[in-house]
Amino acid sequence: RHDVLTTIVVFGASGDLAKKKTYPALFHLFQQGLLPKRTRIIGYARTQMEREKFVGRVTAFFKVAVDAPEVVRFLAICEYVCGQYDVAGDFQRLRSAIDDSELAMGKGGGPSEERVHIYYLALPPSVFVSVGEQIKHNVYDGTCTNRIVIEKPFGHDLDSSRELSRAIGALFAEDEIYRIDHYLGKEMVKNILALRFANVFYEVVWNRHFISNVQITFKEPFGTEGRGGYFDEFGIIRDVMQNHLLQVLSIVAMRQPESLRSEDIRDRKTEVLRRILPIQLEDTLLGQYVATRTGDKPGYKDDDTVPKDSTTATYAQCVLHVDNDRWRGVPWVMKAGKALDEAKMTIRIQFKDMPNALFPNLARNELVIQVSPKESVYIKTIVKEPGLSTNLAMSELDLSYHKRYQDIHIPDAYATLILDVLNGDHSNFVRSDELDEAWRIFTPLLHQIEKEKVVPLPYEYGSRGPKGVDEFASERAGYKLSAR
Numbered sequence: 269r270h271d272v273l274t275t276i277v278v279f280g281a282s283g284d285l286a287k288k289k290t291y292p293a294l295f296h297l298f299q300q301g302l303l304p305k306r307t308r309i310i311g312y313a314r315t316q317m318e319r320e321k322f323v324g325r326v327t328a329f330f331k332v333a334v335d336a337p338e339v340v341r342f343l344a345i346c347e348y349v350c351g352q353y354d355v356a357g358d359f360q361r362l363r364s365a366i367d368d369s370e371l372a373m374g375k376g377g378g379p380s381e382e383r384v385h386i387y388y389l390a391l392p393p394s395v396f397v398s399v400g401e402q403i404k405h406n407v408y409d410g411t412c413t414n415r416i417v418i419e420k421p422f423g424h425d426l427d428s429s430r431e432l433s434r435a436i437g438a439l440f441a442e443d444e445i446y447r448i449d450h451y452l453g454k455e456m457v458k459n460i461l462a463l464r465f466a467n468v469f470y471e472v473v474w475n476r477h478f479i480s481n482v483q484i485t486f487k488e489p490f491g492t493e494g495r496g497g498y499f500d501e502f503g504i505i506r507d508v509m510q511n512h513l514l515q516v517l518s519i520v521a522m523r524q525p526e527s528l529r530s531e532d533i534r535d536r537k538t539e540v541l542r543r544i545l546p547i548q549l550e551d552t553l554l555g556q557y558v559a560t561r562t563g564d565k566p567g568y569k570d571d572d573t574v575p576k577d578s579t580t581a582t583y584a585q586c587v588l589h590v591d592n593d594r595w596r597g598v599p600w601v602m603k604a605g606k607a608l609d610e611a612k613m614t615i616r617i618q619f620k621d622m623p624n625a626l627f628p629n630l631a632r633n634e635l636v637i638q639v640s641p642k643e644s645v646y647i648k649t650i651v652k653e654p655g656l657s658t659n660l661a662m663s664e665l666d667l668s669y670h671k672r673y674q675d676i677h678i679p680d681a682y683a684t685l686i687l688d689v690l691n692g693d694h695s696n697f698v699r700s701d702e703l704d705e706a707w708r709i710f711t712p713l714l715h716q717i718e719k720e721k722v723v724p725l726p727y728e729y730g731s732r733g734p735k736g737v738d739e740f741a742s743e744r745a746g747y748k749l750s751a752r
């Protein structure tokens with residue numbers, strides 16, 4: 269693998285995603301010696317930039333100084349090509365740049381020489397298809413392995429997503445396409461498979477007989493801040509629930525795959541998604557944040573890029589049902605919101621009450637996987653209150669990564685995912701049938717909300733969400749607040 273002649277083209281190289289995520293991730297892999305020995309990275313964007321400006325952009329989010337030796341070595345494998353996204357001649361120039369860089373890396377042209385071209389589209393979806401067409405007609409090299417990396421949003425609803433999949437599918441084979449959902453690259457999300465299938469004690473209770481409900485929660489302490497234009501078109505359900513939270517749900521709910529091969533994993537995820545019923549409006553709570561009472565934090569509609577009469581939800585709670593033998597009757601609650609009281613992403617599996625009455629039911633056991641900010645896994649466990657007391661107390665069996673794995677750097681999701689692309693591993697990428705199912709689950713709800721112009725409940729910036737968030741989860745999902 270390390271010998272493969274590798275060219276990575278980053279489209280949208282002057283944009284935000286490339287600056288904040290793609291280049292820092294590539295640099296991290298380079299520092300760790302994980303890029304193949306012969307790799308070149310070509311940035312492509314519309315902005316005319318001198319080398320100095322390009323370097324300033326791509327290194328802006330590196331955690332080391334721009335003149336540090338490893339940055340200098342990294343920049344030596346980076347170049348920049350300026351071009352439009354719909355001009356054939358510009359893409360032909362890109363192809364020449366790729367050919368030149370392969371020659372410079374010592375391309376021999378022998379039949380056994382392995383070459384990979386990776387096209388990373390750090391671009392808005394409006395240009396996915398036109399860039400895809402240009403790549404296919406003017407850059408694509410059928411004599412090597414080609415990989416196309418794209419990022420959500422993949423469409424707006426079931427029909428538009430199918431249309432996009434059809435257009436991309438007409439250009440590239442499914443095994444050439446890597447749809448990023450960056451939650452699949454997060455340490456604790458990748459850990460779910462190991463937790464569930466490498467330990468003897470989880471799988472036996474992983475079903476409706478023992479589990480009361482599952483809560484998947486995403487909270488951010490900031491509002492749209494500058495992204496109002498994008499956000500208002502999508503809303504919280506399309507922004508994080510239909511993709512990130514549903515992906516997590518599918519891994520928590522799926523059966524054990526036949527093997528760790530990517531298609532076996534993706535088959536199992538798709539299988540469980542197929543059994544999820546479309547979400548009902550009555551199982552949904554919507555909110556939109558307003559300014560703080562003191563006025564120090566703005567409301568959603570105070571954002572200049574948001575229409576003053578917007579009814580887009582910035583908070584949502586939905587109850588989902590997986591209609592199979594393992595999960596029938598277990599509510600899965602997704603909660604997501606912007607401008608809340610904290611930054612947190614957790615998966616909380618709440619078990620049923622203990623059936624015997626030897627001890628009073630103090631509180632329920634819960635297995636909590638904290639994805640961020642501090643990775644941890646803990647089990648809320650009842651113990652005898654230490655000391656002379658005979659009372660019970662709620663405690664935790666706690667695996668906090670920052671304590672247990674102090675010396676290990678947990679990589680950014682993008683570094684993990686780009687490494688997977690380099691290795692040709694699709695396990696942590698979304699297959700087109702999974703995407704289709706995800707839209708099938710959410711589209712009727714989204715259309716109904718839009719058609720009926722459902723007005724979200726207000727909540728104050730920095731609060732826990734609209735009034736009734738806890739009651740909603742406990743009434744709809746039988747969630748019992750746990751004693752801590």
Ligand code: BG6
Binds near residue numbers: 507508640
């Ligand atoms: C993105 C959403 O996909 O995920 C953002 O578009 C959100 O709105 C982000 O802030 C959250 O990602 P992370 O990795 O910061 O949890």
